[in-house]
Amino acid sequence: SQKIEQNSEALNIQEGKTATLTCNYTNYSPAYLQWYRQDPGRGPVFLLLIRENEKEKRKERLKVTFDTTLKQSLFHITASQPADSATYLCALVRPGGKLTFGQGTILTVHP
Amino acid sequence: EAGVTQSPTHLIKTRGQQATLRCSPISGHTSVYWYQQALGLGLQFLLWYDEGEERNRGNFPPRFSGRQFPNYSSELNVNALELEDSALYLCASSLAFGTNLPDTQYFGPGTRLTVL
Numbered sequence: 001s002q003k004i005e006q007n008s009e010a011l012n013i014q015e016g017k018t019a020t021l022t023c024n025y026t027n028y029s030p031a032y033l034q035w036y037r038q039d040p041g042r043g044p045v046f047l048l049l050i051r052e053n054e055k056e057k058r059k060e061r062l063k064v065t066f067d068t069t070l071k072q073s074l075f076h077i078t079a080s081q082p083a084d085s086a087t088y089l090c091a092l093v094r095p096g097g098k099l100t101f102g103q104g105t106i107l108t109v110h111p
Numbered sequence: 112e113a114g115v116t117q118s119p120t121h122l123i124k125t126r127g128q129q130a131t132l133r134c135s136p137i138s139g140h141t142s143v144y145w146y147q148q149a150l151g152l153g154l155q156f157l158l159w160y161d162e163g164e165e166r167n168r169g170n171f172p173p174r175f176s177g178r179q180f181p182n183y184s185s186e187l188n189v190n191a192l193e194l195e196d197s198a199l200y201l202c203a204s205s206l207a208f209g210t211n212l213p214d215t216q217y218f219g220p221g222t223r224l225t226v227l
Contacts, residue, residue: 034215043115043201043218044154089154099144099216101154 003027004102006090012108013080021075021105023090029068030092035075038087038104047088048075080109113138115204115219123225124192132187132222136204142166143185144205144216145177149198157200160185189224197226 007022023033032051036044050057050066050073057064063076077084087104094100116135124130136143145157156169160179174190183204189196200223203216 036218041199041221041223043203043221046215046217049215099156101146101156103153 004090004092004100006088006102006105008105009103010106010108012110015081015109015111017080019077019080019084019107019109021088021090021107023073023075023102025071025092028094029071030094032093033064033066033073034091034093034099035062035064035073036089036091038089040087044089077107080107082109082111085109115202115217117200117202117219117222119222120220121223121225123227125227126192126194128192130189130192130196130224132189132200132202132224133184134186134202134204134219135184136202137217140204140206140217141183142205143179143183144203145185145187146201146203147171147198148201148221149195154201158187192226194226197224199223 003026005024013019029052032049034049035047037047038044048057048059048062048064050064052068061078065074085108087106089101089104091099091101115137118133122130142161144159146154147157148154157171158177159167163179177185177187179185199221201218201221203218205216
C-alpha cells in the first residue's frame with residue numbers, strides 16, 4: 001500500500017528564514033499531490049496542488065516542488081512568520097480517488 | 112460563500128451507543144469525504160460519496176457507515192461505539208467526480224466525538 005513520510009514530526013525555525021518540509025512516498029506515483037495547513041482542533045486548509053507533470057508551483061510565499069524520480073515533494077515557506085506556525089500535511093491522490101495523508105510536520109516559527 | 116459545515120461540534124457518547132455526524136458540503140460540490148483523526152495521529156480516510164453513491168472506503172469496520180442525500184449532504188454513522196473511536200471526525204467536499212480523480216477537498220471544522 002502507499003506509504004507517505006513527512007520529514008520530521010517537528011521543525012523549529014527563526015522568523016524570516018525559509019522553512020522546508022519534505023514529503024516522501026513509496027510505491028506508485030500519485031496523480032497529484034496536495035499540501036494542507038492544519039491548526040489545532042480545526043480542519044485542514046488547502047494550500048497548493050501539484051500534478052505529476054509539474055515540477056514546481058508557487059503561491060505568494062509558498063513553493064512546492066515535485067520530483068517523481070525521487071518520489072519526493074518539498075514545501076517551502078519563505079520569509080516565515082510566527083503566524084505560519086501550524087501542522088502541515090501532504091496528501092497524495094491516485095486514480096480511484098483515494099486521498100492518503102502523511103502524518104504531518106509541526107512547524108514552529110520563533111520571533 | 113459558505114464553507115463545509117458539520118454538526119454537532121462536540122458529541123459525547125458511551126460505549127455501545129450509536130453516533131450520527133452530519134455534514135453539509137460547499138454549494139455546488141457533489142463529493143463528500145469523511146476522515147477520522149485520532150489524537151496525535153494523522154487523518155485516516157473513511158468514506159467517499161459522490162452523487163449519492165459510495166465511491167471508496169478506507170480500512171474501517173462495517174460499523175462505520177454513511178450515506179449521502181439528494182441535496183449532497185451526508186451523515187456518518189458509527190455503531191457499537193468503542194473507546195478508540197474517540198477522535199475528530201472531519202468532512203470534506205469537492206467538485207464533481209469526473210475523471211476518476213477527486214478535485215481539491217475543502218474541509219469542515221470537524222466533530223469531536225468522545226466515547227466514555
